[in-house]
Amino acid sequence: MEFLGSASDALCIAQARRRQVYDDNSMYKSKNLHAERRRRQKLGDRLLALRSLMNKATIVEDAITYIQMLQRNVKVLSDQLLEIDSLSVEEDEKPTRDEINASEQMKKYGIKEDVKVTGIDGNKLWIRVVFEKKRGGIAKFLEALTSLGFELTDANVATSKGAILVSSCFKGIYGNALGVEQTKKLLQEIIRNM
Amino acid sequence: MYEEPGCFNPNKSMAERTDSGAFQKQFEENMKLSADELSYYHHNHQEDAAVSAMELEFQKHLAFNVKNGDDDPNELLSNDHFNWNAGGIGINQDDPQQNGHRSFDINSLPQTPDLLNLFHLPRYSLLPNSSISFTNSNHDTTPLGFIGELPASDSTSVWYDPLFHLNLPPQPPLPPLLSLSEGGANPLFGDERDSSGVTSYQDGDGGMLEFTRDTACIVRGSETGKMTKPSTTERQKREHFGTKFTVLRNLVPKPTKPDRASILGDAIEYIKQLLSTVNELKLLLERKRCGIERSKRHKTEDDAEGDVDSCNIRPLDDPEQYYNGSVRSSWLQRKSKDTEVDVRVIDDEVTIKLFQRKKIDCLLLVSEVLDELQLDLHHVAGGQIGNYYSFLFNTKIHEGSSVYAGAIANKVIEVMDREYAAVPPTSSY
Numbered sequence: 001m002e003f004l005g006s007a008s009d010a011l012c013i014a015q016a017r018r019r020q021v022y023d024d025n026s027m028y029k030s031k032n033l034h035a036e037r038r039r040r041q042k043l044g045d046r047l048l049a050l051r052s053l054m055n056k057a058t059i060v061e062d063a064i065t066y067i068q069m070l071q072r073n074v075k076v077l078s079d080q081l082l083e084i085d086s087l088s089v090e091e092d093e094k095p096t097r098d099e100i101n102a103s104e105q106m107k108k109y110g111i112k113e114d115v116k117v118t119g120i121d122g123n124k125l126w127i128r129v130v131f132e133k134k135r136g137g138i139a140k141f142l143e144a145l146t147s148l149g150f151e152l153t154d155a156n157v158a159t160s161k162g163a164i165l166v167s168s169c170f171k172g173i174y175g176n177a178l179g180v181e182q183t184k185k186l187l188q189e190i191i192r193n194m
Numbered sequence: 195m196y197e198e199p200g201c202f203n204p205n206k207s208m209a210e211r212t213d214s215g216a217f218q219k220q221f222e223e224n225m226k227l228s229a230d231e232l233s234y235y236h237h238n239h240q241e242d243a244a245v246s247a248m249e250l251e252f253q254k255h256l257a258f259n260v261k262n263g264d265d266d267p268n269e270l271l272s273n274d275h276f277n278w279n280a281g282g283i284g285i286n287q288d289d290p291q292q293n294g295h296r297s298f299d300i301n302s303l304p305q306t307p308d309l310l311n312l313f314h315l316p317r318y319s320l321l322p323n324s325s326i327s328f329t330n331s332n333h334d335t336t337p338l339g340f341i342g343e344l345p346a347s348d349s350t351s352v353w354y355d356p357l358f359h360l361n362l363p364p365q366p367p368l369p370p371l372l373s374l375s376e377g378g379a380n381p382l383f384g385d386e387r388d389s390s391g392v393t394s395y396q397d398g399d400g401g402m403l404e405f406t407r408d409t410a411c412i413v414r415g416s417e418t419g420k421m422t423k424p425s426t427t428e429r430q431k432r433e434h435f436g437t438k439f440t441v442l443r444n445l446v447p448k449p450t451k452p453d454r455a456s457i458l459g460d461a462i463e464y465i466k467q468l469l470s471t472v473n474e475l476k477l478l479l480e481r482k483r484c485g486i487e488r489s490k491r492h493k494t495e496d497d498a499e500g501d502v503d504s505c506n507i508r509p510l511d512d513p514e515q516y517y518n519g520s521v522r523s524s525w526l527q528r529k530s531k532d533t534e535v536d537v538r539v540i541d542d543e544v545t546i547k548l549f550q551r552k553k554i555d556c557l558l559l560v561s562e563v564l565d566e567l568q569l570d571l572h573h574v575a576g577g578q579i580g581n582y583y584s585f586l587f588n589t590k591i592h593e594g595s596s597v598y599a600g601a602i603a604n605k606v607i608e609v610m611d612r613e614y615a616a617v618p619p620t621s622s623y
Binding site: 056135156 | 434435438439441442445446461464465468469471472475476478479482483486555557558561562564565570571572573574575576577578592596
């Protein structure tokens with residue numbers, strides 16, 4: 001409210017300045033401005049005083065009421081959002097459009113699906129995989145790995161030009177270790193099935 | 195109200211005079227107690243009500259002494275002094291009951307001279323009133339009998355008298371007390387103490403206030419006697435206040451500690467979160483509606499120009515609204531026991547930082563969550579640092595998704611916590 005007050009204040013002041021030069025009525029306008037400002041200040045002060053008068057119990061009660069009101073607002077607004085979402089039908093076209101774009105882009109930039117595996121540091125492997133971007137592609141990839149008993153540690157995933165690059169350490173969850181070649185084949189299989 | 199003692203006066207004057215000495219001794223004892231307690235409680239925030247009650251009692255005792263024996267103007271002055279102390283302490287105090295009490299103090303101050311005169315009339319004139327207000331068995335007893343009971347009943351009724359006198363005149367303070375009637379708890383002072391003489395003072399005060407306010411309230415409660423009834427209402431008041439806190443705690447989604455201060459802190463945080471969520475939702479709705487109108491325009495290029503124009507022009511005219519309406523930005527952090535989430539939303543890009551303490555396959559979990567929320571993962575970076583796992587997710591909101599920062603943070607934390615609960619923490623390997 002104070003913001004509004006000051007905005008209209010500024011407006012009134014600007015107008016008042018312009019008119020004061022020309023018009024006698026401007027006196028009344030600036031008086032009006034003062035009166036308005038004083039009225040707003042009086043209101044603000046009284047609100048502050050009222051808030052200071054509140055005692056423990058009423059403060060807590062008011063907080064409870066306010067929280068409930070806010071919760072209701074959130075619910076109403078999110079319901080409205082869901083309603084609007086359910087009404088809109090354009091979403092069906094979009095996913096396919098994205099996917100077409102992804103493979104096209106990859107071709108355009110000469111990015112190919114790729115799997116590289118190296119052994120590092122004992123049992124650990126380091127992998128570098130490039131595959132086509134899809135909706136939920138990363139999740140699917142990770143899911144496949146997890147289901148086979150592997151996981152990525154210290155992972156980096158980057159997306160660009162319709163392709164996803166995953167570079168990460170690769171480890172077996174249960175301590176199982178695969179050789180480099182086996183891992184490479186496994187990953188290629190996963191990508192192909194995606 | 196002044197008339198009431200008056201009507202009882204002729205009957206009781208004899209009774210009062212005879213027993214005044216005995217009660218005065220009690221008064222003095224209790225005064226000593228209350229003096230000690232006064233100094234102790236004076237600095238205790240929570241005990242202010244007790245202090246005020248005690249001070250009121252003190253003053254009344256002094257008034258009694260003045261009236262009964264000494265007629266010492268100095269004591270009268272100390273009455274005023276104590277009265278003012280009570281009033282001064284009580285100004286910034288919490289419970290409405292206490293406030294009411296304090297206003298009572300201040301209001302009753304000017305009346306002390308008059309009341310002293312009234313005191314010449316049998317002070318037990320009030321006792322029948324008290325027995326009327328409290329439906330105790332004493333009601334049927336003669337004033338003398340009632341008086342006789344006083345020492346046995348821990349001298350509660352003794353305090354009742356002077357208090358009642360003092361409470362008679364100030365009708366105006368009733369409204370603040372009335373505000374409490376919704377709770378049903380009648381205004382009493384402070385915290386309950388054990389069955390010390392001081393406690394009985396407070397109980398007496400409460401009883402008197404009840405009487406002045408609402409006899410119905412007084413009738414409610416124990417019927418055994420004045421002693422228990424004020425304590426039950428005090429307890430009721432305190433319990434009611436405590437229940438409000440528990441209600442607040444139940445409203446707040448994640449209460450960390452059950453103590454009142456942290457409940458309040460959590461409530462404050464929650465209110466802020468709710469406010470930002472409401473703002474975001476409003477913004478989203480706004481953009482959705484504009485977006486829908488725009489897309490309608492793309493589909494049917496004939497009409498809907500007007501709609502789109504109105505939608506687009508509005509932001510352009512007003513520079514501030516344009517900025518707010520077209521770029522959504524919000525930032526929030528949420529914490530749970532083992533997880534910290536930092537979510538930043540700028541227009542349609544969401545940056546999520548995840549920081550957690552135990553070993554969980556968060557990559558998979560979070561990417562699944564993001565898919566659910568229709569967020570396209572663009573970049574992920576992170577790994578293990580010591581015992582902690584830190585990840586940064588850069589995502590883009592899929593077209594048409596109406597997700598807001600609060601929902602994202604909540605979902606992520608929920609999934610993390612669920613996973614923690616499901617998988618007992620194993621040593622990292």
